[in-house]
Amino acid sequence: MGFSKANEQRKRVLTAIGNMRHQLGLVLGSARAARESAEIELARLKLEQQIVRVGIDKADEDADLAEAMRHPLMTGVRDQLKATQAAFHADAATVPARLHELVGRLAPGPAGRAWTEWLGRAGTGTLTVPPLWRIGSSTMDSAGPFPVAVPLLDESHLAITSAPRSRAGVEALIEGLLLRVLSSMEPGAVRIHLWDVGQLTAVLPNLYPLSRTSAVTIYDPTRLEDLLDELAGHIRRIHAQTMQAGHTSLRSLRETLGQRTEPWRIAVLFGNGENFSPEAMRELRRIAGGAVAAGISLIVVDLPTILGGGVENIRLLDETHAVTSMTGSALVVDLDPPIPPTEVSGAAARLAEALITRQGGPRTFDDLLPTELGQESSAVELRAPVGFYEGDPVEVVIGDGTPHALIGGPSGSGKTNFLYAMIGSLAARYPPSELALYLLDFKEGVSFAGLAPGRRDKSWLPHARLIGVNVNTDREFGLALLRFLADELRRRSAAAKEHEVTDLAGLRRQDPDGKWPRIVAVIDEFQYLFAGRDTVTNTATALLEDIARRGRAQGIHLVLASQDIAGIDAFWGKPAVFEQCTLRIAMPKARRVLAETNNAAFTAPKWHAVLNHDSGVAHGNQLAHVPDASSREIFMALQQKLWNLYADDHQRPRLFDGSVSPLLDQAAEYATLSPEGHPRALLGQAIDVSDAACAMELSPAPGRNLAVLGTAIAEALSIMDAAARSLARQYHPDDVEFLVCCLVDRCAPVVDQLVENLHADGHQVVRLTEDDLREKMVKLAEEPAEHSRILLLYGVDGALPALEAKQPGEFKSGLDHFRTVLKLGPSRKVHTLGWWRSTARLKDTLGFGGTDDIGVWAALDVQGSELSAFAAGQVVHWSPRPGRALFFDRTSHVVPEVMIPFDRPEF
Structure with missing residues (x-):
């Protein structure tokens, strides 16, 4: 019985082994067949290579090839190659025409045509940028020449590698590209930055006529960091601007708004193959990674670094030939012939004149004003132009990003005029329901008095809630204003907490019927608040710090101005206030308003201001010519329009004039007295934001x-x-x-x-x-x-x-x-x-x-x-x-x- 059982097990084992051998035989047979097929395919491919190397038509003349092609397994190799060759030639014959059509469509006008058709003519483009820009032509076998173009603005950077003795060819290539760009876009739409590590001057000298405008800026060869800091600053500023608007690039923002908000920039850097500090190269790579989204394109020549972001490469073979990443290394590009230097210089001069003409000469206060008054909302921020730089408006932005402003300028530098330009431009854009102004002037003068009703002119600025003048000896009035702002801050914070929001925009969404305008408090010669070592100074410091820290979220903004260094010195030791004033405006010769290393105010011409939304760091500088806004007849014309538009729905502002003693008969509380309740003896006027009297109750x-x-x-x-x-x-x-x-x-x-x-x-x-x-x-x-x-x-x-x-x-x-x-x-x-x-x-x-x-x-x-x-x-x-x-x-x-x-x- 045991023997029979063991015999059956043996049979099962032998059967299993037999099945396994059979399966292994099948697998090995399949593998041998696959190997033989692969060997045959490899042999056919090698034969194809040999035929292509010798030439399809000459293969029969080679005895070894002829014998190989007669092998049964190699039948049809030459016929297949002939069919592929015929299809290639048929397709290649259409390439030039297709590339001509493509470049003609994507590189219209000066971007793709011969320079004789456009050189020196100012462009008219404002929003759309040609995706491609012509640099030369190439030829594909016998199919004929076709144009070669590369991407640039909003698309890519260019990395150019020179060949020995090809500097002239590189400069001609770059000059041609830059002139194509400048002639395609409207004057002022593109700004070019030039830097050459080996040239103190003569960096693309044929373009120098443009250097007297903002179109071309040349940098010191020993100060690469100046250019890098400026580009990095532009990227940070534009990134913040686009992100706040819900966009990822300047192009996206531009397409949404339907207007250009920033010029395009092209930075040309000649490195000459020299070694640079690791820090500079890291910064350049960082800049390249974010530059295209900020409307900045780099053209680098012989720089020992690999750029981030999209980059196209051009490698010169000699002065007139190159290979590019657009066409591949197999095709040689014939670079377009250089434009004669005299033609380049003349064209640059004409473009400079076009830019100057477009600026239209000195702008006026009326140019700051919108076509329709009071159409903007302040829910997110306040934005208004205060001047012009080469025809383009320069804006002040007051909001969460730049909550408070610090303005400095010596006597006669135009500080008061700037304040009027800012106040007028804001008031013209935002109705009184969106903007409330509290204006205080500590110096002995009546800078803001004209904004209140007077004996001769009964009009007033409807946005103004409070106007204080001649308060240099009444520091308590400044303190009263700060107390009022602190109380309003607490009121708004409580409302925001009730509605479960964190900022003014959220509060206005949740409480659309509430009255929540943005408040701007302008305090001229604010340093008087800190003039003594007393309770006023201590209390003012504490209130200012609180408002500066928390005001931004609730739409309460400070504009602090001073005409001498003492006003700025008052902030040293008060970083909680000073650091919150991220918007800095420096009038000519102003000191310590901008960052310590930023000397832009010293070179600013008269009637200009340096605006900086980046806490005074140099890369944030914006120079603006500020038109005359403080002449009575100029500002009064706007005030009269605003008064006619809004006065019926808004009360006249409270005017406090420290040089005028009030009259009892004109006191608001005196007029309301009557024989009811406990009598109150009025003794004098309170120094307060409200028109109140000091009184004792009997x-x-x-x-x-x-x-x-x-x-x-x-x-x-x-x-x-x-x-x-x-x-x-x-x-x-x-x-x-x-x-x-x-x-x-x-x-x-x-x-x-x-x-x-x-x-x-x-x-x-x-x-x-x-x-x-x-x-x-x-x-x-x-x-x-x-x-x-x-x-x-x-x-x-x-x-x-x-x-x-x-x-x-x-x-x-x-x-x-x-x-x-x-x-x-x-x-x-x-x-x-x-x-x-x-x-x-x-x-x-x-x-x-x-x-x-x-x-x-x-x-x-x-x-x-x-x-x-x-x-x-x-x-x-x-x-x-x-x-x-x-x-x-x-x-x-x-x-x-x-x-x-x-x-x-x-x-």
């Missing part, structure tokens, strides 16, 4: 009395007068009694006039003499009040001797009763408004009871060190200045604020 709370401090008679009388007149408007005649005592003889006429005015309004007025005071104080301290009483005391310190005297048998003096009136009077509807000519006399009046009974004071010619006791013990930074007072109300102020007493023209 509530029944303790300390609601006013002390005017100082010897400045005009200001003291003004404050007292404004307080009395404003209170009179808030009481019905029978509801108040004014008790008036004047203890300064020279002030009597003014006080008499006030009393007369109060009588005319129907109010009860009681005149008190010095002798009446003691008795009146006793009654005020003891008698119940039937109605409100306002005690107006002029020169209180003059009455102290009489008040201090005691009558025989009395325990209290008149001064004691006066102190009682100050302490308890407000709760009994008795409020004292008094003028003390010194703080010491006020302290004597109050005695040991402290200063709480004077809750409100206005200090005039009193030093801050004397006021600490009346300001809760805090250090008071105050140096008296004419026409200003320091105002403090214990119930509403943390620190005192500066106010402007109302003017009294009749005094």
